[in-house]
Amino acid sequence: MKIATRNVKIEQRPDKQPIKGLRKLSMPLILLILSVLLCVVILVAVSFGSTRIPMGTIAQILLNGTGIFHFARGWDPTAEIIIWQVRLPVVIGTALVGAALAVAGVLFQGMLRNPLADPYLMGTSSGAALGAAIAFVLPVDTVYGSFFSLTPLLAFFGAMLTVLFVYSIARSDGHTPIVTLLLAGVVINAVLVALQTLVLTLSPHAQFGLQALFSWLSGGVSVTSWPPIFVVGTIILIGIAFSLALTRVLDAFALGEEGAAHLGLNVERRKFVIIVVGSLLTAAAVSISGLIGFVGLVTPHAMRLLLGPRHRLLLPASALGGAIFLTLADLLARIVIAPAVLPVGIFTALVGAPFFLFLLRSGKRDYRW
Amino acid sequence: METRSSNPPKPSFLVVDGVTFGYGREPLLYDVHLRVQAGEMIGLLGPNGSGKTTLLRLLSGVYSPQQGKIFLEGHDLQQWGRRNIARRIAVVPQELHMPFAFTVEQMVSLGRTPFVNFFGALGARDERIVKDALQAATIESLADRIFNQLSGGERQRVMIAMALAQEPRLLLLDEPTSHLDIKYQIETLELVQFLNRERGVTVIAAMHDLNLAARYFPRLLLFQRGIVADAAPAEVLEPGVLRRVYGVDVQVGILRGAEHISVLPPGSEIAEEDLFGERGPRPLVHVMAGGGTGEMMMRALADAHIPFIAGALNIGDSDHTLALRLASEVITEQPYAPISQLIQKQVRASLAAVKLLIICPMPIGPGNLALLQEAVAAGQRGLPVLLLHTTDIAKRDYTGGEGQQLLDALVRMGAKTVTSVGGAMDIVKQL
Incomplete structure (x- = not known):
């Protein structure tokens, strides 16, 4: 008997060690794999369109752009313009929007401990939509001297102001209870949707406004130059960097607010920071993409199913995953009935939902809230 | 912090001085006075709604008293700051619902949160303390299991291990045994007693079970919106006192062959006049x-x-x-x-x-x-x-x-x- 038990023990040990070792190694590895995947998806997305440009050519053109490589130009010069001026801004913008929405989703789900939380929960969507509606009915289209048209600007500020308003409504006595926050968000959402309808109904340009607003609401990155991408990209990258510093806080929030307080966190202050960072990411994304649903809700869930709940890995992985997901969805939207472009929101739901359900059903991991 | 703790006269570890508190305008606790020496193990008794949990929340600094002060190691608790309190006081909640599938090891390492730096990386020392906490709670074998899938008693041990990872000097437990069967009740309290005796952790635990309280806690506080009695079990678990506070007649005695006091529920309905x-x-x-x-x-x-x-x-x-x-x-x-x-x-x-x-x-x-x-x-x-x-x-x-x-x-x-x-x-x- 003794020998037998000893044998079992010896057998078990080498069994366990590699798993642990792999898990420790895996965080950089997983992020590396996702990054490579993102690069590939971006290349593919740039390659497809009204004219198909071979991947090798794209890679050469892009590498030439770095100034380090100098491949001989064996391609049509218009291809270079199409890539640099038309496709790349859109694809990069899409990836940034996907990353921003997914990270905002992680932040809100983690803070609210609610599986239904998404980036638009706290009124960002209706605030942005009201801003956009106002922009559509105003007679001026662009603000002189800025490279932004009025729509993204008003959408951005509409979203941020709404969130801050919701937060200040929910705050009383130095506390911002989660339930009050959620309810205030729902109520303000309703009010803003009503205001948006009112604006459109009363406007003399209603016909045109409705059409434009509908296409804006269904989402899709519509940029035609680099400057907006730089501005929005900067906000998003800073927002993600801030979020990475909040991963431990998010882990502690899983214990509930009181549990987090017992671990030494100033819960109210952290909550405010998370709301501001999450809303900034969402507002920045919404300003160039309109309302794209599902990415911010489902990407964090999918990543959690695949990689576990720890935010140190979950958050960067969701950023990359969201970027990959939205870039792919956008690609589908552009090629399915090309040359016409479908709203990307259709594909985030049509592709994302079955994939997520597949994960949910096949996952052996217990996934209960 | 080091300079603070160097004042020569060693005061009581924890002093509650005339604390009054209420959630709204209505006060819930009146003028509570309490002195706790380092290394004590105190059971907090009282009927439902007597304010036990509120007192624990005050002690853990989550709420601040409306009147009076709480001193930890001679300094006002409010001035310690959340992070510094968390490095000294750990709280084990009654029950914990985790929304995510954290593993036991991940949960326990959350206990290091008050010690890690801005970037949140655990150092070698942190890892050692987490491992030690798992060992002390004898849950090493559960390290890779998902917290939500454990039984109630195992979860309780994990929560205690998590608190231990905070290296607390004071451990506050809110009815740690109320959801557990008798075996886990005893296991949990044995663990707490072990931590108190072997590691010198001061313990204050809200308890519902008077018998377990009598068995494990050398000092009992009977609470009803204020301290009604504060003494050894034999004095606090007195039928008259218990009748007044809980409103039921009980029998108190030492069962044959037992070391500790037992509290038995009334045998039958007692007539009104008998009261x-x-x-x-x-x-x-x-x-x-x-x-x-x-x-x-x-x-x-x-x-x-x-x-x-x-x-x-x-x-x-x-x-x-x-x-x-x-x-x-x-x-x-x-x-x-x-x-x-x-x-x-x-x-x-x-x-x-x-x-x-x-x-x-x-x-x-x-x-x-x-x-x-x-x-x-x-x-x-x-x-x-x-x-x-x-x-x-x-x-x-x-x-x-x-x-x-x-x-x-x-x-x-x-x-x-x-x-x-x-x-x-x-x-x-x-x-």
């Missing part, structure tokens, strides 16, 4: 009070060793907590509730048995008007009544004159009016 039967010296005085107006009177009676009955008093009234401590019987009504028929009957029974009724200058409202009606009825039967009159009746009558009429009726019946507690005591001593 004021032969238990110790028969109370001669009944005190009606409320809203703190009876404090001086009850203290004076207790100092003179005159047994008295107090009531009816609402739970949460500061007079109620004091009466639980000082009176031989307390007639208790639910918080903020008007005097019910049943309680009114108990008051009537008590008034029939005593030799004197003292009515303190309490506020009179529709809720306690029934008390004065009982007083008038007793006065008509010939019970001497003493009116302590320090506040003008008009100022404390919220019944639109009805209360005043009843008091006038008492005076007409020959009730004596005194203006000071001393004057009242002179009359009481003549009994």
